[in-house]
Amino acid sequence: MSMNGAKGLLLEEPVIFEKSSPGRTGVEPASFDVPEADIEGIIPKQMLRGAIEGFPDVSEMDIVRHYTRLSQWNFGVDSGFYPLGSCTMKYNPKVNEEAARLPGFAMLHPYEPEELTQGALQLMYELENYLAEISGMDAVTLQPSAGAHGELCGLLAISAYFKDKGRPRTKVIIPDTAHGTNPASSHLAGFKVVPVKSEGRGVLSLDAIKGVMDRDVAALMLTNPNTIGLFERNIKEIADFVHKKGGFVYCDGANLNALMGIIKLGELGVDVIQFNLHKTFSTPHGGGGPGSGPVGVKKALAPYLPVPRIKKTRSKYSLDFNRPKSIGRMKAFYGNFSIMVRAYSYIRRMGAEGLKRASETAILNANYIKENLKGTYHLPYDEPCMHECVFSDKYQLGSGVATMDIAKRLIDYGFHPPTVYFPLVVHGAIMIEPTETETLETLDKFIVAMKAIAEEAKTSPQALKDAPANTKVQRVDETKAAREPILRWRKG
Numbered sequence: 412m413s414m415n416g417a418k419g420l421l422l423e424e425p426v427i428f429e430k431s432s433p434g435r436t437g438v439e440p441a442s443f444d445v446p447e448a449d450i451e452g453i454i455p456k457q458m459l460r461g462a463i464e465g466f467p468d469v470s471e472m473d474i475v476r477h478y479t480r481l482s483q484w485n486f487g488v489d490s491g492f493y494p495l496g497s498c499t500m501k502y503n504p505k506v507n508e509e510a511a512r513l514p515g516f517a518m519l520h521p522y523e524p525e526e527l528t529q530g531a532l533q534l535m536y537e538l539e540n541y542l543a544e545i546s547g548m549d550a551v552t553l554q555p556s557a558g559a560h561g562e563l564c565g566l567l568a569i570s571a572y573f574k575d576k577g578r579p580r581t582k583v584i585i586p587d588t589a590h591g592t593n594p595a596s597s598h599l600a601g602f603k604v605v606p607v608k609s610e611g612r613g614v615l616s617l618d619a620i621k622g623v624m625d626r627d628v629a630a631l632m633l634t635n636p637n638t639i640g641l642f643e644r645n646i647k648e649i650a651d652f653v654h655k656k657g658g659f660v661y662c663d664g665a666n667l668n669a670l671m672g673i674i675k676l677g678e679l680g681v682d683v684i685q686f687n688l689h690k691t692f693s694t695p696h697g698g699g700g701p702g703s704g705p706v707g708v709k710k711a712l713a714p715y716l717p718v719p720r721i722k723k724t725r726s727k728y729s730l731d732f733n734r735p736k737s738i739g740r741m742k743a744f745y746g747n748f749s750i751m752v753r754a755y756s757y758i759r760r761m762g763a764e765g766l767k768r769a770s771e772t773a774i775l776n777a778n779y780i781k782e783n784l785k786g787t788y789h790l791p792y793d794e795p796c797m798h799e800c801v802f803s804d805k806y807q808l809g810s811g812v813a814t815m816d817i818a819k820r821l822i823d824y825g826f827h828p829p830t831v832y833f834p835l836v837v838h839g840a841i842m843i844e845p846t847e848t849e850t851l852e853t854l855d856k857f858i859v860a861m862k863a864i865a866e867e868a869k870t871s872p873q874a875l876k877d878a879p880a881n882t883k884v885q886r887v888d889e890t891k892a893a894r895e896p897i898l899r900w901r902k903g
């Protein structure tokens with residue numbers, strides 16, 4: 412029954428405070444070789460603290476085992492298949508980590524003068540150019556620190572453009588297949604969101620846009636490939652129409668993992684795009700760690716990008732703050748530099764051919780899963796997909812089994828569940844993104860597990876309702892868990 416499931420030496424672990432035994436220490440600092448100073452003469456008394464209440468007294472071994480055990484309870488790309496749709500949980504080559512840890516990059520202070528940071532500036536300048544080349548854009552800023560932050564940056568640039576031209580626009584059109592962050596970012600940037608429905612085959616039609624496009628619309632904001640994993644195939648004619656009415660086309664490029672080296676969105680009429688370096692360009696993510704959401708724009712919007720811009724004059728790199736039309740800063744200093752190093756390393760290692768092959772393989776893997784599971788699971792849009800495919804629980808609902816039960820049961824089979832109940836346009840959605848980094852053997856195991864679960868839904872639906880059974884913690888009441896979290900370890 413267990414495919415990759417974990418059993419055996421997964422040890423119970425109390426919280427660190429409960430491991431405390433008075434007098435134990437992990438580290439003993441060397442004795443002072445300078446005279447002791449009177450601390451109250453240096454730091455104001457009210458800012459000094461005596462003992463730290465409840466501070467755990469633990470040995471080095473206690474600490475090492477504590478955190479090692481906790482890390483083993485975790486699931487990540489380095490431990491197994493993680494087909495979380497829309498998140499591109501691909502394997503991140505360790506060479507990128509090595510590059511990011513090079514002391515010359517890792518220890519660099521953001522206030523170092525330009526003469527001493529030429530290498531870092533060069534890396535950023537070249538990364539901007541690579542991203543511009545990949546997307547067909549004219550200028551790129553690396554400053555935003557995540558995808559949604561990039562969306563906000565791009566929309567603020569669009570807003571600034573219309574204000575600068577003396578005719579501000581107030582609306583952004585967003586299709587129902589766009590990512591949830593799109594309307595949120597539009598609202599934050601001060602726009603009114605105009606929703607529009609995709610047509611029957613899951614993509615946007617020109618007619619739908621004609622119905623809502625007017626001279627108050629600053630931009631059409633779409634996600635391509637969209638959130639049901641389909642390529643917006645009418646994008647060129649739609650973009651031409653939006654341009655005719657003086658609007659911009661914003662494409663959420665978080666899913667560039669399907670397009671790199673195959674098509675340049677800029678050539679399809681897209682004016683603004685954000686990249687998710689922590690997805691497509693291989694930075695570990697998912698734990699809320701730092702991300703990076705560079706923004707690419709066409710020429711007309713370049714003057715509005717955040718300051719500073721990186722400039723190259725002959726062979727010298729510098730920071731340009733003299734940009735009167737800029738929307739200002741999106742982030743302290745220059746953005747999340749270490750993520751840029753990882754992306755740069757990844758792009759250089761892959762090369763143009765490698766990036767293209769990554770996208771092609773991502774698409775192939777998703778279609779392989781789609782073709783093998785259709786029939787077993789309901790496939791609402793039976794079209795060739797891009798890098799992810801979306802099923803629903805429609806065939807299983809009759810046995811009282813829903814998407815959440817299927818997802819939980821996958822954990823028993825040793826797989827991280829896919830994205831569930833997203834996109835909202837598909838009821839009970841199961842969104843699978845295998846990525847290019849998985850082998851055929853892994854995909855086949857996953858398919859076998861999904862089929863076994865569909866069989867169980869017919870013969871023993873209760874096993875699914877009770878899943879996961881093989882884990883440390885069984886099915887929790889998710890609402891209660893969120894509202895009343897139990898953060899203390901209880902014996903027995």
Ligand SMILES: *Cc1c(COP(=O)(O)O)cnc(C)c1O
Nearest residue numbers: 497557558559590592663665702
């Ligand atoms: C992940 C994602 C985002 C948001 O990116 P963050 O880095 O999490 O802010 C936006 N749009 C799409 C299509 C995404 O997949």
